Amino acid sequence: MRLAVVLSRLRQEERLIFEALAERGIACDRLLDSEIVFDLTRLEKQYDSVLIRSISQLRGQVCARVLDASGTLTLNSPSTIAICNDKILTTLALVKAGLPSPRTLVALDESSALDAVSRVGYPAVLKPTTGSWGRLLARINDRDAAEAVIEHKARLGSYLHSVFYVQEHIAKPGRDIRVVVVGGHAIAAMYRVSDHWVTNAARGGRGINYPLSGEAAALAERAALAVGGGVLAVDLLEAPDGLLVNEVNATMEFKECTEASGVDIAGALVDYWLEVARSGRSHL
Amino acid sequence: MLCSCPECAGKWKVGSLEKGEIVVCPECGVELEVTSVEPLSLELAPEEEEDWGE
Numbered sequence: 001m002r003l004a005v006v007l008s009r010l011r012q013e014e015r016l017i018f019e020a021l022a023e024r025g026i027a028c029d030r031l032l033d034s035e036i037v038f039d040l041t042r043l044e045k046q047y048d049s050v051l052i053r054s055i056s057q058l059r060g061q062v063c064a065r066v067l068d069a070s071g072t073l074t075l076n077s078p079s080t081i082a083i084c085n086d087k088i089l090t091t092l093a094l095v096k097a098g099l100p101s102p103r104t105l106v107a108l109d110e111s112s113a114l115d116a117v118s119r120v121g122y123p124a125v126l127k128p129t130t131g132s133w134g135r136l137l138a139r140i141n142d143r144d145a146a147e148a149v150i151e152h153k154a155r156l157g158s159y160l161h162s163v164f165y166v167q168e169h170i171a172k173p174g175r176d177i178r179v180v181v182v183g184g185h186a187i188a189a190m191y192r193v194s195d196h197w198v199t200n201a202a203r204g205g206r207g208i209n210y211p212l213s214g215e216a217a218a219l220a221e222r223a224a225l226a227v228g229g230g231v232l233a234v235d236l237l238e239a240p241d242g243l244l245v246n247e248v249n250a251t252m253e254f255k256e257c258t259e260a261s262g263v264d265i266a267g268a269l270v271d272y273w274l275e276v277a278r279s280g281r282s283h284l
Numbered sequence: 285m286l287c288s289c290p291e292c293a294g295k296w297k298v299g300s301l302e303k304g305e306i307v308v309c310p311e312c313g314v315e316l317e318v319t320s321v322e323p324l325s326l327e328l329a330p331e332e333e334e335d336w337g338e
Binding site: 250 | 302303304305306317333334335336337338
């Protein structure tokens with residue numbers, strides 16, 4: 001079986017994955033996404049399955065699409081990666097599956113974005129439709145702030161920032177819940193705790209063990225299925241009326257959750273990947 | 285392995301390095317990316333891009 005991992009950097013997560021592969025006696029190539037050249041007119045299947053671990057969401061998405069076109073199975077699948085990389089597609093998938101998520105409006109113009117914020121009510125949250133790590137999130141407390149942030153976003157330089165993704169603000173208790181789902185099963189979870197309203201680990205959120213409950217596990221598993229399944233990290237918010245699905249991540253970072261939960265996430269990921277690769281299906 | 289920082293010319297030794305790894309120069313604190321192991325090549329690590337993440 002020919003396997004490869006596409007990566008941008010060798011982080012702790014990738015080290016853990018390569019260690020898990022080595023422990024199982026599995027050979028695997030490393031493909032730095034910065035060095036890859038695809039010949040689209042002469043596509044060749046070089047691997048049975050490729051694990052996508054790019055930090056760049058765009059690079060990961062391109063690699064998955066081209067590899068898929070060559071008949072190579074990727075984990076996650078191109079469609080799952082595309083859905084998770086786009087917050088609008090993620091929200092649509094969650095809503096279609098009937099999953100609870102924060103009320104979300106999308107506007108395509110500065111004045112309609114102001115209208116969307118006022119319809120959601122203050123405080124509201126403005127997010128980029130792409131991107132991660134809590135980057136460029138804004139909590140809008142009043143109309144003055146809304147006008148300023150919307151004007152600044154429209155002039156940031158990328159047309160993507162003129163798509164305004166407006167979400168109701170959830171008064172979470174200083175934390176959110178991250179659940180790791182592998183092959184349809186929630187296997188580990190943690191609280192991400194922060195004094196800041198943004199609780200992403202990349203923004204300083206600390207991982208604390210969260211004893212996985214039936215409700216959180218079931219919700220995360222349904223969210224993972226809604227975006228196409230595979231290896232995913234589902235972020236849940238504790239709202240006054242119950243849990244909400246906030247985001248689903250297709251190229252999850254898991255060292256914090258490994259430490260907080262004590263679960264060998266890399267081992268579970270590799271075991272699932274091998275199972276999928278042997279089955280010849282994109283996911284099980 | 286003997287490392288040399290392309291930013292400050294500081295030198296230090298490490299046991300082993302792998303391609304794609306990020307190391308921090310102990311002299312000036314800049315992040316460096318291992319772009320080649322044989323021969324060893326360190327370059328300034330790229331700044332975070334807008335599409336980086338999970």
